[in-house]
Amino acid sequence: MEMVKEIEKMAALSQKWHQAGKIIAFVPTMGYFHQGHLSLMGEGKKQGDVLVVSLFVNPIQFGPKEDLAAYPRNLQRDASLAEKEGTDVLFVPEEKEMYPEGYQTYVKVTQLTKYLCGVSRPGHFKGVTTVVAKLFNIIRPHIAIFGLKDYQQYIVIKRMVRDLNYPIKIIGCPIVRETDGLAMSSRNVYLTSEQRPSALSLYKSLNIAQEMVNKGERKAKNIIKAVSTFIQKHPYTKIDYVKLCHPETLEDLEEIKERALLALAVKVGKARLIDNTILGVK
Amino acid sequence: MEMVKEIEKMAALSQKWHQAGKIIAFVPTMGYFHQGHLSLMGEGKKQGDVLVVSLFVNPIQFGPKEDLAAYPRNLQRDASLAEKEGTDVLFVPEEKEMYPEGYQTYVKVTQLTKYLCGVSRPGHFKGVTTVVAKLFNIIRPHIAIFGLKDYQQYIVIKRMVRDLNYPIKIIGCPIVRETDGLAMSSRNVYLTSEQRPSALSLYKSLNIAQEMVNKGERKAKNIIKAVSTFIQKHPYTKIDYVKLCHPETLEDLEEIKERALLALAVKVGKARLIDNTILGVK
Structure with a gap:
């Protein structure tokens, strides 16, 4: 090289x-x-x-x-x-x-x-x-x-x-994750060991959202509320945004029809973390 | 082709x-x-x-x-x-x-x-x-x-x-000019035959400016004034700007030291014409 x-x-x-x-x-x-x-x-x-x-x-x-x-x-x-x-x-x-x-x-x-x-x-x-x-x-x-x-x-x-x-x-x-699910990021070094379980709330909330969709939920505001509430239960977290939007235009969606981007930005201690997934209707 | x-x-x-x-x-x-x-x-x-x-x-x-x-x-x-x-x-x-x-x-x-x-x-x-x-x-x-x-x-x-x-x-x-000195431009077609002598005032004023410099004038405001006055004497003309500026940064100059860009934009009837020259101290 x-x-x-x-x-x-x-x-x-x-x-x-x-x-x-x-x-x-x-x-x-x-x-x-x-x-x-x-x-x-x-x-x-x-x-x-x-x-x-x-x-x-x-x-x-x-x-x-x-x-x-x-x-x-x-x-x-x-x-x-x-x-x-x-x-x-x-x-x-x-x-x-x-x-x-x-x-x-x-x-x-x-x-x-x-x-x-x-x-x-x-x-x-x-x-x-x-x-x-x-x-x-x-x-x-x-x-x-x-x-x-x-x-x-x-x-x-x-x-x-x-x-x-x-x-x-x-x-x-595709996003590469730690074995526990945390999305890999150079900024993960900012996390203390105490904050680490809170950082994981981002990934967990993406899964919660997909489960809601699997069970029939289609309304963006219900999914956003569930995701936000889940993250906020964790100490050290401060939500920047939780958004459900069109995967190409990034415009807010009110309802999931086929595919929707669920995108998160959350401060956990000093680290501003982002994560996302495409929620799909099966 | x-x-x-x-x-x-x-x-x-x-x-x-x-x-x-x-x-x-x-x-x-x-x-x-x-x-x-x-x-x-x-x-x-x-x-x-x-x-x-x-x-x-x-x-x-x-x-x-x-x-x-x-x-x-x-x-x-x-x-x-x-x-x-x-x-x-x-x-x-x-x-x-x-x-x-x-x-x-x-x-x-x-x-x-x-x-x-x-x-x-x-x-x-x-x-x-x-x-x-x-x-x-x-x-x-x-x-x-x-x-x-x-x-x-x-x-x-x-x-x-x-x-x-x-x-x-x-x-x-380099600028290519008509035999009378008018800078060639696709927008010259907008000029009527009556307006054409006025259009030529741009080129003439560039020469006036260089003559002033040749005779020892160094102050931008004197050159700008002479150029503007000359152009304004011609009917159909409306000056957008007459500027003496640094040939690289385009910032206004107060005085010519070695080289200065004299740049003009003048409306002549419907045509917005531009012309310029580098004034040089010999």
């Missing part, structure tokens, strides 16, 4: 691969790898001739009161894990090269970013689409792979790619 | 050229070609192995009160002119394919667009950068060529390309 810091060097590698007719698979990350990241890399390895993983804690997707400074980092461990997954190039650009003095260009998806995390994290998705557009232009992948834990991000990126005509196939990979 | 309507077909051609190691030169236009456009094509022909010219009257760069509907069009004549210049592909996408239902992604350069035409045409440059980003992703050129009559557009595109890491070289070509 090669570790590349310079944008120009990364772009030159990509050009070489294009001329050689190689299929480039790309996994963008902020590092501190867990099994979720590794599953994306595994998928990339399967789909492409070469696998590029980027590791960049993107400052412009963090709000002023968010955890940019505290965000966990461990480059040496990450490099070793990426290499084991068969990564060909780990791209680790520097902030001053990604956002040099005078930087002033942003890519914005206007509608899909108004819902869910877009409400409590204004500017977050603009930061995500901007950095992903940059990475796409540098790496020029044929395939890019995202985790479905960040479901809204996946939908927003798909929209950006379609709207801006990027010739890139976007793949979403 | 091949005329291509479909985005997918254009992208496939581009991919084929990339794999064959061809250098792609690209000239984006809104059609109704004059010598200015043809000079850009000539430059593209010189610089690239293949030349793609796009012709698309981009609705999102027009304001609600602007001349989108009236904008002059003549595809047959344009195709014949482009072919004579050696264009390989004339790309003529359709509005409904460029901006399908649900379209919602925009590229914005935030600072450079606050000046000059950005003031009286809010949203204009956002429309320009968005469509150019789309065309860049479809055509994937190595080189793209813009006219310096739209000086601010050239600077904004260069900034977008640098900020978003497009691997594209941006070239600016």
